[in-house]
Amino acid sequence: MSIEEKQNFPTYQDSDSTEYPKSEKEVSSFIKKFYKSNIPIELIGSGSKKKIGRSIQCAKILSLSKLSGIMEYLPEELYIKVKAGTSMQQIEVELKKNNQQLAFEPVDFGILLNEKSDFGTAGGQVACNLSGPRRFKSGSVRDHVLGFRGVNGRGEIIKSGGVVVKNVTGYDLSKLMCGSYGTLVALTEITFKVLPAPEENNTLVIHNQKIESALYYLEKSISSSNDISGAIFLPKEPDVNGCSMNIENTFKLNDLKQDGSITAIRIEGSKNSIEQRIKNLINELKIINLNTSILKTHQSEIFWDKVKNLEFFSSSKNSIIRIVIPPSEGSNLIYQFSNKFKYYVDWGGALIWLEAFELTEEMFESIRRKVVKIGGYVTMIKNSDYLPYVEDVFTINRERFNLSQNIKKSFDPKGILNPGKMYTGI
């Protein structure tokens, strides 16, 4: 095989296989070159979420990590424009200076996937569209991207959206970018909508509830007018041999009683408003006689950071699965798992995370069938040594696959951007 043939071979990688473009123009010329010579490329940011999605090996890696920096931040206009490789940490620090935040709550997957904290890059957040506990109230990443610039699979620089929240000029391509795992465009610039950070946040914890009553309380709270912004259930049961999820070890907080399962409701806002709403909730849920704790701002923040970053799974070597379902289906689905997995429920019942010991591909597919039947979807977030590879990391049906293929071709006709990252053939 000649050097050129070798270089053009789809899975060939040499020591110089990673390119670090420093400008959008450079990204464009690299991709143009690869487009001409049919070389598939893997797009990465900081690599913090590289393990999510199907593992791929391409001849070239295009790291966008050098495209970094905040380009424009106008707090009173509620937006921040950044280069795609900017670290999320940097963005959040900057926003905090003005008491603002990204309301979708960026998740730190570094702890779960690489055993060290890493929020990754702005581009990575958009590519994965995985949002924190406030999702049911404030929307996900896709609801906070106002516009972007990037390079498509032909090497052309394209843009969509703008810096304003109300914009219907042309198709909303920003939405398509979210959750596309770098298979459509190499992002170079992103404009996020930002919002004021709440002055304070408190957490109302109800102890020692079973799944049905816990989900009942969560549903009642979300359906009330108390404007809650977090609704989770962390069960103590079941005990599953080989699983490491342990809530008692994760949440060692002074004001949090150690008493079985945790049903937690977050309330954010001004001090007076929070007090009033907690009072309302205790009345409306009729929990005055139950065992409860209230976490004030400082402890409440630590609590939700640990929840958001899935710290109770951090020492796990098992498969970690993410399930999204209509909220009302939560307890039924959990029953069907008949105590085989450790789990945690977020978004008031609409999001379930599983830790599965010695999971086989058949078991995974059986979970998927149950979830699809009730109108949800399943993603394998972390593989285990026991099951290091699954063919279908994401959930898709034939009809959506065909649609996705058409969309993919319109951006990346030769399929050179992250080929196979989401599905075989896309």
Added chain:
Amino acid sequence: MPKIDRKLIAKKADIVSDLKKIIKIENILHHEDELRPFETDALSAYKQKPLLVVFPENTKEVSRVLSYCNRERIKVVPRGAGTGLSGGSLPLEDSILLCLGKFNKILNIDYKNRCVIAQPGVTNLSITQAVEDKGFYYAPDPSSQIACSIGGNVAENSGGVHSLKYGTTTNNLLGAEVVFMDGTISRLGGKTYDSEGYDFLGLITGSEGLLCVITEVTVKILKKPQAVKAALIGFSSIEDGGNCVSQIIASGIIPSGMEMMDKALIHATDDFVKAGYPRDAESMLIVELDGTEKEVEELIDRVRKIAEKNKSSSIKISKNEKQRLKFWAGRKAAFPACGDMSPDYYCMDGTIPRGKLAEVLKEIRRLSKKYNLPVANAFHAGDGNLHPLIMYDANEKNALEKTEKFGADILKYCVKVGGVLTGEHGVGVEKRELMCEMFNNNDIQQQIKIKKALDGSSLLNPGKVYPILRKCAEEGRVHVHRGKTKFPDIPRF
């Protein structure tokens, strides 16, 4: 508009007899007189009768009509309630107008999952009406909510006065059933938050009927807040009002609604509904705050202080629900009030960064003098969406052309200060040729490629949204040098 297919028009009788095999005869309108009511939407300056109008009754019929039209290369223009302001459902002479008026049922109210499944012809307001007895509501509230259809809201990504806090349609939509031009029926999303894979729901929302026909929607409903209050604040200059808006936002308050009106509109609306507006003010703000009782009290107090710091000339706080609604009555009557003042008006829809308001209004005043046409301004100040209402008399020679030019100049200026062409009314036919102001050829070609990926023969609502590039060249936006265009590889059509 795309070239008219005369041969196809000549085959009208055959087409009608083919369609009779798909849908009931009474649901096909083809006589000239029957077609007239459908010749325009709410952008009534443009009129064109379609070849014929069909009213399918279910998704299967929509699918069969589309697949027939795809096979026979017949253009299709979808239409909801016809309240669109950008000509998005303007028929073409050789097109079938596909009306979703028979899709008028709410199919499922699911309080446990906090959503409503409705057919696309259901009006926006009736979704709220269906759930308000349980204290819920549907958040996006375009001014036309009494008449506009929820399917049309999805097609246009409609907003309303509460979108700063509660988002536009795209943020409140969970799922949809759609039919593509080849007849394929697809379910996108459902009752879950987010769907995995490419966000098709996000793509079709605001796609102005170019990608698919919507046959069912699932929308999120929210519990009504415990308390709502509004403040009516007058200012002796536009600048003070604009600064007050910016400072409210910068102080960390997100009002559920924040509307601004200029003097011309304060007078017009106050004359029209006697809303008790400060008539001596140059600009006026309605700031609405919601939440718990205590929270609203606190916020109102903070807003009052910010207003005073910005030299407000008057402040009124709503004492009860009746008064709050009265504050809004004027704003909601902005369009008819202008209609009362002038034989015709033309409503524009740019969005700008909030901080640029005073600058943009100054430019609008300058243009108003230049074109010698009066203008009144309504502004969704919270989210930067500006609605200048240009008043003209269509009976005067060239008045519409002059008005359109004035409007185009305003929108170009919005883009120049970092804003966009349209915040919630859509591009339609109205702003099609202005797309080159915001997007370059790469951007537009990428969007057209998406259109082709889902509608290979460009039969669904053709001639809307995307500019006919030849026209851009004619208007001098693409530089033509010695007969050679700058981008010879781009198809001109």
